[in-house]
Amino acid sequence: MRIQYPENIKIIGVPCTGKVDVLHLLRAFEKGADGVYVVGCLEGDCRFNSGNLRARKRVEQAQHILESIGVGGERVQMYNLSSGEGPRFAEIAVEMTEKIRKMGPNPIKISKEKNGCMI
Amino acid sequence: MIVAKQKPIEEIIEGVRDYEKILIAGCNECVTVCEAGGKKEVGILASALRMYFMNQGKNMKIDEVTLERQCDHEYLEELRKIIDRYDVVISLACGAGVQFMAEKYFRTRVLPGVDTCFMGVTEERGVWSERCQGCGKCILGETAGICPISRCAKRILNGPCGGSTKGKCEIDKELDCAWQLIIDRLNELGRLDDYEKIIPIKDWSTERAGGPRRVVREDLRL
Ligand code: SF4
Numbered sequence: 182m183r184i185q186y187p188e189n190i191k192i193i194g195v196p197c198t199g200k201v202d203v204l205h206l207l208r209a210f211e212k213g214a215d216g217v218y219v220v221g222c223l224e225g226d227c228r229f230n231s232g233n234l235r236a237r238k239r240v241e242q243a244q245h246i247l248e249s250i251g252v253g254g255e256r257v258q259m260y261n262l263s264s265g266e267g268p269r270f271a272e273i274a275v276e277m278t279e280k281i282r283k284m285g286p287n288p289i290k291i292s293k294e295k296n297g298c299m300i
Numbered sequence: 301m302i303v304a305k306q307k308p309i310e311e312i313i314e315g316v317r318d319y320e321k322i323l324i325a326g327c328n329e330c331v332t333v334c335e336a337g338g339k340k341e342v343g344i345l346a347s348a349l350r351m352y353f354m355n356q357g358k359n360m361k362i363d364e365v366t367l368e369r370q371c372d373h374e375y376l377e378e379l380r381k382i383i384d385r386y387d388v389v390i391s392l393a394c395g396a397g398v399q400f401m402a403e404k405y406f407r408t409r410v411l412p413g414v415d416t417c418f419m420g421v422t423e424e425r426g427v428w429s430e431r432c433q434g435c436g437k438c439i440l441g442e443t444a445g446i447c448p449i450s451r452c453a454k455r456i457l458n459g460p461c462g463g464s465t466k467g468k469c470e471i472d473k474e475l476d477c478a479w480q481l482i483i484d485r486l487n488e489l490g491r492l493d494d495y496e497k498i499i500p501i502k503d504w505s506t507e508r509a510g511g512p513r514r515v516v517r518e519d520l521r522l
Pocket residue numbers: 302327328329330331368369370371372393394395396397398
């Protein structure tokens with residue numbers, strides 16, 4: 182099955198979404214990402230029982246932090262789908278891209294460019 | 301362990317706004333276990349502050365360090381060589397750690413990054429609750445291993461009070477009545493007769509009411 186999804190999305194593979202930490206999500210924004218989303222297995226289907234549930238909690242924590250510091254909590258999202266749902270994967274990619282486009286670029290990136298700050 | 305919770309990021313931002321060089325110092329012990337001030341939380345706070353100030357167009361130097369403990373000289377000494385490079389330290393240790401750091405590095409401003417709450421246990425992931433108030437004279441042997449000082453809202457030594465309803469405390473329907481727990485456990489232990497024994501008035505001078513406390517062990521002192 183060849184499915185198209187927006188080319189602006191960079192995929193980082195992890196063995197289980199339970200590996201994704203709040204810091205990973207924040208660092209992505211620090212480095213200039215406009216949005217980040219975590220795609221985990223369906224809830225109840227985690228091979229390690231609670232990996233995807235932990236990931237959701239961490240996404241929520243990251244949302245809270247990003248909101249508090251003025252970057253925008255909506256820029257980070259969690260999705261769940263099964264490995265057989267290729268078309269849904271592409272749909273989510275489009276949905277997320279549109280959502281982030283509406284929000285505009287990551288303000289950190291703009292500020293970094295303007296001030297010539299280095300991280 | 302000592303249980304603490306993270307301060308809201310807004311409060312931390314306000315505290316450091318006027319500085320340029322910040323050190324965030326975590327602690328590898330209690331606050332790591334209750335996920336408030338360990339290496340991970342140091343990293344998250346540092347990242348959040350960097351982004352916040354970057355967004356404000358302010359280039360801050362924000363460094364991270366996590367000590368084995370902040371309540372012991374030997375580990376705090378590790379900062380001696382670097383502390384002068386910073387305008388302010390945000391310590392994510394408990395109040396004891398923050399104070400020991402401030403005592404040691406007298407000229408450096410030290411701010412607390414967590415709210416220290418109590419001595420307690422991890423009930424389940426994400427839930428901690430109080431178990432001990434360090435009263436200085438433990439009576440757990442008489443109360444079936446359940447502490448009425450920390451777990452009874454009125455600190456009653458011969459309970460329960462009249463507010464105990466269906467095993468719950470009158471201050472909160474979710475809260476177990478400590479004296480109900482004590483009676484239930486005495487029963488389990490086959491020691492219900494102990495309940496008849498009146499616990500005498502407690503000497504509160506060993507508790508905080510007696511002023512700041514110290515433990516001195518001459519057999520250990522050098
Ligand atoms: S400084 Fe506080 S949190 Fe760290 S080990 Fe000592 S008592 Fe525990």
